[in-house]
Amino acid sequence: MARLLEHKAKEVLAGSGIRVPDGFTASTPSEAATAAERLGGEAAVKAQAFVTGRAGKGLIKFAASPAEAAEAASELLGQTAGGFPVELVLVERKLPIARELFAACLVSDEIAAPIAMLASRGGSGVESMAARGEAVLTKRPFDPEDGLEEPVAREMASDCGLPGELHGAAAQVLQRLSRVFLEKDARSLEINPLAVLDDGSLVAADCHFSVDDYAVSRHPELGIEIAREIGHPATPLEKIAAAYEETDHRGTFYFLELSATGGRLVGFHGAGGGGSMMSMDALVRHGFAAKNFCDTSGNPSAAKVYRACKHILAQEGIVGYFASGSGVASQEQFHSARGMVKAFREWPLCVPAVIRLGGNKEEVAIDILQRFLADLPVPVEAYGKDDSAAFCAERLDALVKEHAPVASYPCTPTARNEPAQEEYRFAIRTGSISFDHAICARCATKPCIAACHAEILEPADGKPRLKEPAEESAHRCTECLACELACYEAKMRSIRIDLPIPGFDEYLAERGAR
Amino acid sequence: MSILVNENTRVVVQGITGREGQVRTRLMQGYGPKVVAGVTPGRGGEEVLGVPVFDTVQDAAQQVGAIDASVVFVPARAALSAANEAMDAGVKLVVIVPDRVPLHDVLKMAKHARQTGASFLGPNTLGCLSPGKGVLGMMGGSPEAARKFFRPGRVGVSSRSGGITSSIAYYLNKADIGASTIVHVGGDSIVGLPHPAVLKLFEADPETDLVVMFGEIGTTQEERVAEMMKRGEFTKPLVAYIGGKQAEEGTRFSHAGAIVEGGRGGYQSKVDALRDAGAVIVDNFEDLPSVTAQVLAKLER
DSSP: OOEEOHHHHHHHHHHTTOOOOOEEEESSHHHHHHHHHHTTSOEEEEEOOSOSOTGGGTOEEEESSHHHHHHHHHHHTTOEETTEEOOOEEEEOOOOEEEEEEEEEEEETTTTEEEEEEESSOSSOHHHHHHTTSSOEEEEEOBTTTBOOHHHHHHHHHHTTOOHHHHHHHHHHHHHHHHHHHHTTEEEEEEEEEEEETTSOEEEOOEEEEEOGGGGGGOGGGOOSOOSOOSSOOOHHHHHHHHHHHHOOSSEEEEEEOOOOSSOEEEEEBSSHHHHHHHHHHHHHTTOEESEEEEEESSOOHHHHHHHHHHHHTSTTOOEEEEEOOSSBSSOHHHHHHHHHHHHHHTTOOSOEEEEOOBTTHHHHHHHHHHHHTTSSSOEEEEOTTSOHHHHHHHHHHHHHHOOOOOOOOOOOSSOOSOOSSEEEEEETTEEEEEEHHHHTTOSSOHHHHHOTTOOEEEETTEEEEOSSHHHHHHHOOOOOHHHHHHHHTTOOOEEEEOOOTTHHHHHHHHTOO | OOSSOOTTOEEEEETTTSHHHHHHHHHHHHHSSEEEEEEOTTOTTOEETTEEEESSHHHHHHHHOOOOEEEEOSOGGGHHHHHHHHHHTTOSEEEEOOSOOOHHHHHHHHHHHHHHTOEEEOSSOOEEEETTTEEEESTTSSHHHHHHHOOEEEEEEEESSHHHHHHHHHHHHHTTOOEEEEEEOOSSSSOSSOHHHHHHHHHHOTTOOEEEEEEESSSSHHHHHHHHHHTTSOOSOEEEEEEOTTOOTTOOOSOTTOOOBTTBTOHHHHHHHHHHTTOEEOSSGGGHHHHHHHHHHHHHO
16 A cells, blocks of 8 residues: 555654654554553554544544553454554554644646645645635645745745744744655645644644555655555455566556455456546446456566466456457557467466457457467457447356356466476576477477567577577567467477466465365 | 647657667657657667667757657656656657656656756657657557558547547547547646646647547546636537546556545546536547537538
8 A cells, every 4th residue: 555554654754853742553452551551641542544534433542541542442453444454553642732733745736746735724624614714725836856945834834824933833844744745755745633732832643644656666664565556455466466566567467356246246357547447337337347457558568468367367256257448559469368368278267258459459369369269168259449348348248148157177278288308498587488399399380489579589400499699589588478379379389488476376275276 | 730749750769779669669660750869878879770879868969950859668767867868958848658657756857847848748658649640659559550540630639548549539530530639648647748738739739620538537637628618728629538437536447647536536526627618528438439520510510
């Protein structure tokens, strides 16, 4: 998640010099009691969850003693808030609050610049209070490299009518906030309320902090497990997918599981955000629910699409497989087709599939799907740009009604299954390719050499080998999988391309799936 | 005319020696416009696909003369420095193809663009294409596909989804409606040329009679287009489809820009604002060509 829990957000704020309440995290009632004791007995016990308005939802409790703090913690821990289980509470010193303010930084898409905000009141609904004239809310853009300048911060404090010493203190908080915002690649950062204590000092009583997904890897110190905005704790498959994606930057692979239930769940494989959303809408209109969302776009390698297929197929309870994107893709669609063929034969596919791979080189893509998957006991229909997502959803509906899911069956994968007698093997970017040269010696046509997109193979002594220098050739492999498919089609099955997904087999074994 | 790109645009490709750089250079060479130089640091002096390669955009500009546009095919992390380099060399339009460019890098890019008087399309864009004239980026994928998919005409297309951009133009083409220029503004929340900026260009283009827009949940782009229409800054007919009706708040489906946060940028607010401003909203994507044809027919009467 690219959001920080309150305790982590406050730790970051404190590092920048913004005051936060004294407090300790606790994952058990007894830890909560100890924390309250260290704070002098009285404390606020706050569920750590990604929801707003926690006080109104009973997720913040006040304790007069360590025993009460333990009791509060036992009530909060294990609850579900905003789709996530509460695993941690923050036990904080109760604050003598005289007044509440609001301070925030976010990005304005209108001016393509960060902006700072300050309001004369805190609490929920600051914007609507300002609209009703019950509070002053002031906004200023700031420089994306230098942060908010002091004179501007002071102007904002003046706008809010802050008196004397509060004026300077609020301006200082705003400046520090803007620098944290820039340093941590934040997407939005909000202190609400910014508490004015009886002694006039300013303390960040609560904080919402979200970090740009694309910059999460720049900030290991934030400890963000998965750089995705999802409304539930990351599932094992989502974590495996996200971890893999971090290592392979060609094209996009995005996978998340949805909460849908029922008897009409479909494994969904989209390409391109807009087209994927529209294709899911088409599924919904035909009474299906997508079990997952998946997007392979931006010209991913066939190897990446293969891995995406395996994530989709590994889900339980699907009655169909639906692949559909925008319909007129710029990416060469045969890459997706080859990835699907390898995955579908290897898993194997046990439900009807409708695959819509419209756009650039769609004729080749459709031909590949038809040629390599015709013998499966479940139907696979392939379509292109002239077939709408709505039509394809209708086809899936018809196929699902005719063909119930089948049990797993023996299916010949495109890859060689047996150990090689005379192995010729080399590493490629995300896996390895192994030839059995004993088989290759019997192959008259060497279709693998002609199929290779990167043209890295050549015949030597009647066997395919990497062109010299070999290491450089292996590096040029685009993982298009064309050699393995060509070899399979020639009925040789000498080639085996291994494309591991770290953690995937372990996950299946643990689940008892295979 | 057309906007952003035509047959005379002189293009540099940054990252020309990479996999994507080469494939899409072939597209631009085969479809137009002219790729006059390539840039890959450390590879200066080489030649790729008949195009001279330079270490920097500055070097390229000095050697080959004026450059109108740069198309950037570098990894996301290097996009900011590549874009700044092009802008510093005087390039006025930079097309940022890579996905996953960090948000704050885009903010810095926007600042640099304001300082140098340049514009940038993207990030996370397929680019733009004026049928029969030229393409910047990867739209269409290959020259043959681009020729087959798109035909010249008088409808401008502006879209926040790459695949949908091509789809709209293709389905219009099938309905005998040609396009003046097809623009993918990019899928991210902050982009250099959002819908309002693109529509401003279409407003000034005498060869564009109507604009088809694919909007999406998230950001304020569509609401700002509605405001422009109300202020009389965009006066041509607008046919729009808004995606993301089913999306749950707080969950992101792929495009970084397509997320509803704090109730802003929702489906209904966009549809209401645009309708109120006089745009024609299409509920079914499949109806876009027929509705566009109807609006065009009214224009001709």
